[in-house]
Amino acid sequence: MKSTLRKKWMTTFILLLVALLTLSACNTPAPAPAPTPTPTPAPAKLTGDIIIDGSSTVFPITEAVAEEFRKVNPDVNISIGVSGTGGGFKKFTIGETDISNASRPIKESEAAIAKENKIDYVEFQIAFDGLSVMVNKSNDFVESLTMDELKAIWSPDSTVKTWRDVRAEWPNEPIKLYAPGTDSGTFDYFTEVVNGKSGAVRTDFTPSEDDNVLVQGIAGDKYSLGFFGFAYYVENKDILKIVKIDAGKGPVEPTFETIKDGTYAPLSRPVFMYVTEKALVKDHVNAFVTYFLTEGTDLIKEVGYVQLEESLYAEGLAKLK
Amino acid sequence: MKNPISYNKRREFSNKLAHFLFATAAFVSIFVLVILLSDLIARGSRFINWEFFMNFPSRFASKSGILPAMLGSLWLVVLTALISIPLSISAAVYLEEYAMENRFTRFIKINISNLAGVPSIVYGILGLSFFVRTLGLGRSILSGALTMSLLIMPIMIVATQEAIRMIPASLREGSYALGASKWKTVKGIVLPSALPGILTGVILAISRALGESAPLLLVGAFSFVSTLPKGIMDSFIVMPIQIYTWMSKPSADFRDLTAAAIMILMALLLTLNMTAIIIRNKFQQTYE
Numbered sequence: 390m391k392s393t394l395r396k397k398w399m400t401t402f403i404l405l406l407v408a409l410l411t412l413s414a415c416n417t418p419a420p421a422p423a424p425t426p427t428p429t430p431a432p433a434k435l436t437g438d439i440i441i442d443g444s445s446t447v448f449p450i451t452e453a454v455a456e457e458f459r460k461v462n463p464d465v466n467i468s469i470g471v472s473g474t475g476g477g478f479k480k481f482t483i484g485e486t487d488i489s490n491a492s493r494p495i496k497e498s499e500a501a502i503a504k505e506n507k508i509d510y511v512e513f514q515i516a517f518d519g520l521s522v523m524v525n526k527s528n529d530f531v532e533s534l535t536m537d538e539l540k541a542i543w544s545p546d547s548t549v550k551t552w553r554d555v556r557a558e559w560p561n562e563p564i565k566l567y568a569p570g571t572d573s574g575t576f577d578y579f580t581e582v583v584n585g586k587s588g589a590v591r592t593d594f595t596p597s598e599d600d601n602v603l604v605q606g607i608a609g610d611k612y613s614l615g616f617f618g619f620a621y622y623v624e625n626k627d628i629l630k631i632v633k634i635d636a637g638k639g640p641v642e643p644t645f646e647t648i649k650d651g652t653y654a655p656l657s658r659p660v661f662m663y664v665t666e667k668a669l670v671k672d673h674v675n676a677f678v679t680y681f682l683t684e685g686t687d688l689i690k691e692v693g694y695v696q697l698e699e700s701l702y703a704e705g706l707a708k709l710k
Numbered sequence: 711m712k713n714p715i716s717y718n719k720r721r722e723f724s725n726k727l728a729h730f731l732f733a734t735a736a737f738v739s740i741f742v743l744v745i746l747l748s749d750l751i752a753r754g755s756r757f758i759n760w761e762f763f764m765n766f767p768s769r770f771a772s773k774s775g776i777l778p779a780m781l782g783s784l785w786l787v788v789l790t791a792l793i794s795i796p797l798s799i800s801a802a803v804y805l806e807e808y809a810m811e812n813r814f815t816r817f818i819k820i821n822i823s824n825l826a827g828v829p830s831i832v833y834g835i836l837g838l839s840f841f842v843r844t845l846g847l848g849r850s851i852l853s854g855a856l857t858m859s860l861l862i863m864p865i866m867i868v869a870t871q872e873a874i875r876m877i878p879a880s881l882r883e884g885s886y887a888l889g890a891s892k893w894k895t896v897k898g899i900v901l902p903s904a905l906p907g908i909l910t911g912v913i914l915a916i917s918r919a920l921g922e923s924a925p926l927l928l929v930g931a932f933s934f935v936s937t938l939p940k941g942i943m944d945s946f947i948v949m950p951i952q953i954y955t956w957m958s959k960p961s962a963d964f965r966d967l968t969a970a971a972i973m974i975l976m977a978l979l980l981t982l983n984m985t986a987i988i989i990r991n992k993f994q995q996t997y998e
Binding site: 438440445448449451452453455456458459463464465466467468469470471485599600601604620621623624625688691692693 | 767930931936937944959
């Protein structure tokens, strides 16, 4: 009696397990969505793994390129992680990844580790991002800020507590600051350009690794100020107000044009991709990087970043040969 | 001298008050769940269609799908279950049935209970340095499943121990009286009678593994993969990480897509729990 009941139960359990396994197994080899027909037939079928990690800022670009690349080369396995620029380089410089996404150039200390581990790499500029300084939509007094005012607000020894401390005619209301977390390349770049030293900043601001938290924070706080990547401004134009930046040549608003032609200096910055030479000699990695710098560049604007001049992509392609 | 009428009224009142407080407590949690679910459904349901289940993630919210994340989660959970369930049950049986009651076993038991409360990120760090780097398993499903197994084994061991302790001694003694060996008793009496309790622990633990993201981020789950996992050494993405990735995208459409993904994850958890509860109840009835 008991043993038949136990058998019954065991059968149910095993059946369930088998069902789960077959479900995953039969789904696995099926090539998922219908491949879109491409005009250029790939000469040889490329296979292999590409391990990418790094900046969350660059992730949307790489993801978009990988999305299109896999339609042409469905057997190349591209895996993209998001560990931040610094976190990505930690893995890249010990040889755990093939490509590192970075929203700032590699630091000397990181390059030294790579050299120690005999990791040779090539740097590619892939796009521009314009760090956008934002205030609340109902803020009616701030139109532009000079670089000096930004420095006064953000420097480590800042005495700015209220908006009046920035400009005398502005209201005597406490200024609430929002910024990306200290692990991000965006934070490194902003502090370097504004305060003169990467990582040097006052400490009483609200940090978040998730830029949407910054967007929500600024949108919900009338006397707030914050900065983040251009893509987040593009998507949130209706709930935030952009601040024009005056670096001595008059106030400039970040747009696709001003970022591309360099008038939105110095807060426009290039973003990078680092590829190990060991990976670059492999056909599938080479094909991916080539695709990135040719057809892939059309995707950059779609995800809210700014394309480089054609000549810069040509320079990158030349490094591939 | 107490007035018996007012005394009775007081009793009635406190009785009603208790009733009211307990009911409020129950309704508050249900209310929150209803709000959460209705918000999710209102935002996410427009994305749920066949393509959503069959597509890869895309830069366009409307073309995005959850297939790689769903399969990744499935691979991870099944492998985790295969590793952790036999190990946990065996460990619990050893501790309850075989091990001598001495200082060493008490030390082990206390440690297992403590491990059940260790923050999950700590297991992630362990997984990264031990499975990914020292053992060289890389950022694979296997590394993830081993880490997850470590994370949920204490929960399962403690639950199994509790279940075994609940078995009346008379059952065991009856088995011994009939001449059964220790192994036969464990196999024939202890495990079957403890199964409902063991299954409860397994359900809770597996659900936890399905919803965890922090340790997997450290162990190296990816935010995007371009091919589906074919084996335990492949790279992978899981649903909680897909949800996080979409949540942090700039466009508002992706936040609604996130709601859709959360709906699927919750449905998956619910199905898992329901299946296990049904099996458990069926089994429980046959033994009473």
